[in-house]
Amino acid sequence: MSKVDADTQSKWDEQLDYKKLPDWKDCASILNKRCQYLEARDSKQIRSEQCVKTFNKNSSTKPTIVNPHRPQTSLAANQRSCILCRDLNHSITNCKKFLELSVMDRFWKTKKLGLCLNCLVKGHSVSRCPSSYKCKTCEQAHHSLLHRTQPADTNSGIDTPSDTSGQSTSAATHSAMEKEQVPEAQVILATALLLIKDSSEGFQLGRVLLDSGSQVNFINEKFANSLGLRKHRKNVDIVGIGVTETKIKYQTQSTIRSRYSNFEISLEFLVAPSITGYQPEASLNVSSWNLPSNLELADENFNQPSQIDLLLGAEAFFDLLESGQIKLGEGLPSLQQTALGWIVSGRYKSKYNTTKKASCVANTLEVGLDKYFEKFFEFEEIQGLRSIWSEEQNECEKHFIDTIKMLPSGRLMVQLPFKKHPSCLGGSYDIAFRRFLSLERRLSKNASIKSQYSDFLKEYERLGHMSLVPNPNLDEDHYYLLHQYVLRPDSVSTKLRVVFDASCCTSSQISLNGILMVGPTIQDELLIILLRFRLYRYALTADIVKMYRQFLVNPSDRKLQFILWRENEPTPIQTYQLNTLSSVFG
Template sequence: MSEEEVKLLVHKRGACAENQRDAQERKYEEFEVLYNATCLVIESLKDALSTSQIISVAQPEAAQQSQVIVQQQSLRAPLPTFDGKYEHWPRFKAMFQDLMSRSSDCDAIKLYHLEKSLVGDAAGIIDSQTIQDNNYAQAWTILEQRFENKRLIVDLHIRGLLNLKRKTKKSSKELRLLLDECCRHVENLKFLGQELLGVSELFVVNVLTAALDKETREHWESTLDHGVLSMYSVTLKPSPNFQKPYGQKLTNSVTSPSSATCELCSGQHPNFKCSVFRSMTVSQRIAKVKECRLCFNCLRKGHRSNMCASEKTCTKCSQKHHSLLHQEYPDVATIIPEKQEVEATSQAVVNATKTPAEISSEESVSNALVSHVSTQKPRFPLKEVLLLTAVVSLIDDSGRHHSCRALLDCASQVCLISSDMVRKLRKQPWSTNTEDVGITCKKKVRQGIIVTVASNHSEYKVDIPCLVMPQVSGIIPTRKIKMSKWHLPVNISLADPEFHSPKQVDLLIGNKFFFSLLKSGQIKISDDMPLLQETIFGLVVAESVDVPQQNVVLSNVVTENIDKMIQKFWEVEEVPDAPSTTTEEQLIEDHFMNTHRRDDTGRFVVRLPFHESVTKLGDNRALALKRFLLLEQRLQRRPELKQQYEAFIDEYEALGHCCEVNEAADLADVKRYYLPHHAVFKLTSSSTKVRVLFDATARSFGLSLNDVLQVGPTIQNDLLTILLLFRWPQFAFTADITKMYRQVWVDDCDTSFQRIFWRKTPTVPIRVLELKTVTYGTASAPFLAIRSLLQLAKDEQADFPEAAVVVCDHFYIDNVLTGADTETDAIRLRDDSRRPFASCYQAVCPVADIEVV
């Protein structure tokens, strides 16, 4: 039968009933697939047979056998596969197209091979119509449109480099896996035309070495020449010392610390470990370093300290020199006296008692010390900048003038006044809520005031709004300035006649008013004297003056006492001690351990933990009945609410969590309590919008139920700890326990304390129901539910150790937040965490799939 006859026969669907048309279509499609596959196989066999025959005619018998074997092997050659991952697409495309370009197969066979090469997520991407039409070019178009995204592929490889898994221990296997992973991403980037050049090469080296474990990193560092940048190609081809198995001692005579030659004593150890060098005084060490031409910072040869690439500095002063060369220097003025003659004279007197060798050695030390000090920046300024101060008058509401020392500050956005000055003015501040931010501190300001400022040298007055602070600034200046060499003009009006004396400042005038106070006049006394600037308040002294070197610099920022700041810091950062167990908490723990049990189904049964005051529990039946009747009237007015409320109670009863009781059968000595209940709306809930809340605080005569119940301690991790643990795994999941409180039964002896009134319509008698499970709203409910959960973890720990850890450390009330480092482990942990609950809890419901966090 020919191909046309077959198709004609298949398409004769007129005899097919209408209800069998779909089944017939499916059969037809299955036949088409089988038919096309068969045709491809036949075509390949025909091509192989024809090629074999041509070769057998043209070649001798031996050669014929060889050529036929080659042809058959080309047909059975393994083809590259593509799993649908974008980063694997470029290499697959290049390999497959190169292989097909060497083949003489028709497009139908090439399409057949292409479809078989698509596995995993890539399988089935080529549609059936393209396959049916044997359209090899269209198939490639489909694949290229889907996976030809160079930017996305490059991003995937860069992300792979950034997420290289850090080695946790020294292991040649882990090291090889790390290098293979890095090389795979780098080679793929090169294949995409993204070569490692310049900074990108250093970047990859940094990422790769950061993933090494500490010991391997140290070994690698020891193979590098000091200060030389390590290239990627060099990093992947470490020195023979680095390639030695772990446990063997490195023997690199140039870079290995274990065999380095000391430049100071020629011993086999690093310079800084030289015992002879360490036994010297600091001055002798400095002289020795200079003599050997070593770096002052790393004690190695070949460069100066200002060119040293080492990030390490002195541990005592953080300056760029080695800690072994640290010396508490006196002031520069004492090291390099102004008069060399004094130095020469004093040195001659000392040298008279020393040998020529000692004199030569100490001269070297002195020269090294002076050279080193001269290259260091002064730790503190040798000049003090004078801040602009002026004495002004503040006018109170009675018109009286109060003298006040003010600071003119163009760098302040606000004006400030001290609370002491406000009290002198007897003004009532207004409330504000402002934050005053300085260079090193931040303060809340609660009050403000408007003050009238008047000049003592003119009729100038201005109202200035100020923020009230306990202290405006520190003492200005920080020390008294000697003015014996100053020659100020006689007839001048200084804004602050005692500007040179340290005094308190009570007013700060900021940028808003600063420039309006300045005038154009200036007086320059001499080149070595400060400038006098004319202002509305008089002449102010500006610029800087020479003062003895000091250890205090004023930055015009009021800070708290450093001891108090450090104390506050440690108080905030301090981890609280684990709270000790109180007597009451121990009693409720003992009560749980002595009274809890598990029934035949595995569920926990607990007793309510009462105080001794349970005898004072009041009779609240009448109150609970009254509140139920009010609730019933409310539900009658709102049918939708009534419907949801009834559904809640019906479910409660259907699950066996409550049962009806006959009050007439109660014994005379039975204690009982009736729980009023009402509806609570929770619009954010995805399941139940209306929940029933039971009120255990209702009292009529005597105490309420919650008054006689013990609350219990907090026995779960706090939310912050759980969230921090949740951030640790790479793959995470969340879940919760369905109706957690109602999974725990209350002993029959105590259910009489959990009674409610209920009926669906006012036309039927009121029923009394007893709640048989731990009830939300009672004081002890959280402890009993959570304590049962932890007891479950303890009971099932032997069979489910990982799940027990999850229950103990990762649960917050009824919600769990946890995960694992791999997706497989996370799924296994999720499934294992459900199993301990199978016998005693209805379900642990996942609220989110496994996710990468």
């Protein structure tokens, strides 16, 4: 509401109930009423201005009602000059240059000249057009000269204006109609509907574009968010036609499945703000194509414009292809059998030129004022936590409940939630040894940081959070954590903190993090927490000192939390084990 005008804000403030938090329904209701009032007021004002311009104060004759959809032969029509060719003897509706254009060219020329799409007059938009006349063909709010004939209506041409005596249209108009009906080659891109796994291990329907010319797979950012897929940082430059570059910041992974067969594959997708426009751009009339009724089409509505959610590149394209192929006929596309069903793709000749655009593998993002408003309203939507947990999350929760113990001292002890047995871990000592020597060389260059690092681990040992292992048994399952420091000079309490890396792969290319289950998120979303601070006058915050280190790890799992450490270089490198949950990253 801070984005609207002062009068609307005042109306909003007047109806507020300060005993409860307002919701979006209340806001939308106020905005709708306000918009209806403003549109009605502006419409009356425009009609008043039009009447003032129409009436001639010096003339005693009555004003003539003008139909903007018919060329006028009266004096009032002749006084309106053509905005296209600047001729004073006719309006744009009778302009030969305008009538010779195709319907789409007329539409874009009208937009370029800033004319109303309904009455072809400059100075207002179609939503504020004072004219009560509509298109004579479809009764929609656009001029008859801008009506796009549907492909199914092959016997009727474009409705062009006729004069007041009912005479036929000019020869130039007939020429324009014949020119527009010249067959033109179009290309249908292969689309399909498939099932894709979301974050709750369920499958949702998505529309995919198949492209053998792409080296990577893409997923629409909005679609990825609706699936709840976890995104990872991935800086990639995508090069398209004309060496245009698009920056991709995130990558995700999911599994796709066919609706008709057992085909299933796990793929990585680059998260793109947009993949391409609607496919196809306009509706296609396929009634004369004689599509076999017994085939399972991959996309039943391939001829209707719809959004593309995913793009599958060459990685999966050729795995989808099967042996069947059907040619529909001369000047028509082909049917190709795939694991997702029969796809429709190829070149066909259209009698009606319905598009001026061509689609290719190129990612472009046009940011305008409407896009910013769209992003604003998307930001205002608050999505709650998913009520359905995945199988792994449920298993992790059950493991926690079954294994957590309270010791006589009052502290809690937990076990690590394994999804694979630790025996699959390979050797980790060698890489931990090399990384520790590298860390030691860096610490030797800064005495202050080395002193803080040593003090941190001394405190770790003094508090019993780690202990020395004199003779570690490397023949049994074990894992060495790497460690390094993180500096926070502006911190009031701890300026240097040691963090431990459990994502480093062993000789078997498996890490400790890779065999641990990931539990569900149990706290509220950050946005919800922040909103609570708006409900009360006072708010309290608190911090639990060394929170994770208050939980002990079961002694049987501590051998998977070995680290290497020595305070001074002449002394031997020793093995320590972490006894508590550690600050693990990775």
